[in-house]
Amino acid sequence: MPSRPDADDPRLGDLSEGEILRAILARTSRATHALIGPGDDAAVIAAPSGSVVATTDTLVHGPDFRLAWSTGHDLGWKAAAVNLADVAAMGARPTALLVALAVPRDLRLSFVEQLADGFREACAALAPGCAVVGGDLTVSDVLTVAVTALGDLEDRAPVTRSGALVGDTVAVAGELGHAAQGLQLLFTRFRDGETPVAVDPAALGEGDRAALVAQLRPSPPIGLGPVAAVAGASAMMDVSDGLALDARRMAAASGVTIDLASSALGGDPRLALAGGEDHALLATFPRSALPPGFRRIGEVRERTEDDLLLDGEPVDISGWDPYRDWDSASG
């Protein structure tokens, strides 16, 4: 992204809250369902089904992203995508985002403008009609992006994670393990000791570039959430912490055992099972109800002492989180 000379790109600490908000709002598109958008005490969003789906997820500099690796655009896109995925996982269509930004004073205005662009473009690409309808801006030493996403069920029942039935097909829509592969790349190729260094996409082959995009700017299959609900999904959730951990959660919530087929998990089943942050949709369907976009990866079985089986055998993989013990917030 071409960057402006610093003289034209003030630090946020030198601007008023009003000036920063105006710059952000100029880049926000209108949400189809917004009855009252930004600028008042609160937004008002249509909820035609008579209920609203609501979820919140936060990205914190350090544990969740690094400025050396993510542009403002990447960050806005990802913050939108991960929240949209939680709405989609209920079978709902996203209608609106609220964005609470806590920003360091020395951050440049252009970064926040790129962030707003990332939100707008992620909504346009992944959930057309959804947009930022409100937000909040505060100062913090740690860049923090807390997003709330709202959605409408379009008169369908919500699809929870607790409805999987014995005999159901286990299926997934979206990538598995790509985001983790991208993060591995960042940790191994774009660090100087403990310090993250800027990514040079030209140094990467096509597969690595795709993995990096999956990590920094994921595109979960948001539109397939409502499709799954219409097709009669019995349970659904988004895969944020790795297929193994999230499938265990679904099995426990539903009182069943989930048996996955390693042959359906791509060239590296271990990566698919352990790698988080793809925000694929994991769902169970009555046999023969599998809608387009979902692929079969296993079957729901009677509850045994194991929540999760792989090819009928117990499996010892849990979630994967290389950030967990990495405390330094530099970069």
Place this chain on the structure above:
Amino acid sequence: MPSRPDADDPRLGDLSEGEILRAILARTSRATHALIGPGDDAAVIAAPSGSVVATTDTLVHGPDFRLAWSTGHDLGWKAAAVNLADVAAMGARPTALLVALAVPRDLRLSFVEQLADGFREACAALAPGCAVVGGDLTVSDVLTVAVTALGDLEDRAPVTRSGALVGDTVAVAGELGHAAQGLQLLFTRFRDGETPVAVDPAALGEGDRAALVAQLRPSPPIGLGPVAAVAGASAMMDVSDGLALDARRMAAASGVTIDLASSALGGDPRLALAGGEDHALLATFPRSALPPGFRRIGEVRERTEDDLLLDGEPVDISGWDPYRDWDSASG
């Protein structure tokens, strides 16, 4: 609040996310409107009017609160109250809160439990039936509490800040200047140099104690938001940045001038005009429509070059924010 011995009160960094969430959720009450509460990808909240009011506001350690001054209970209460006030200011009844917590690893579990208690008790006291329906927990070096509040309009039109009409009565419900007085007390009496020190309520007289409570644990008149809407309020907003600044905003949005009467602003009109954070409700009503709980403080006049007049004269007071230039995050 009695504190546990440290051995029984682990640091958050020594617990799993699941353990912390369970401790918080055990202290959450059920929202009347929650169709699906915490534990799935998203909550589902009834929106009987076919629309939902939504707002977000964040409290960041340093700019917005200090741990030396606020208990976990205070912080949860205040984070709930300031968001509930924004919902009430649209004329809506709050239905649900979502809480995104970013917590330092060395914080104690008891602090987060107190925070959950503060949320629950603020909802019970200020907006019965509303409760925390979802949230997110991340790690950050800076304690950050980002809250989204949802509300229902009960089939009324939203009351915006842009509907004030010439001839309307300007009125307010709730305190003006008390929270600012409390903050002044903290800055003058409970600091050692630049470092905040713990508050000793026993050292304070009754008036000072009340001001401190207004700052640390405010009780805005949430229930009067719907009352104002029913009574026909033409405009409404919550007074978060001081009456002068917020009345100017309402006047500008409505294309009118607001003329306040100093005699209606208590013993220290300057404090009432400049002091923020009370989250009183500022509203305009057709003459003779003033509902119980609101008191007349002025009148809406034809637009002049001044947004705001005091006793018919221009007034030079703007908002008041002693935190603004106080960068140190210690304490």
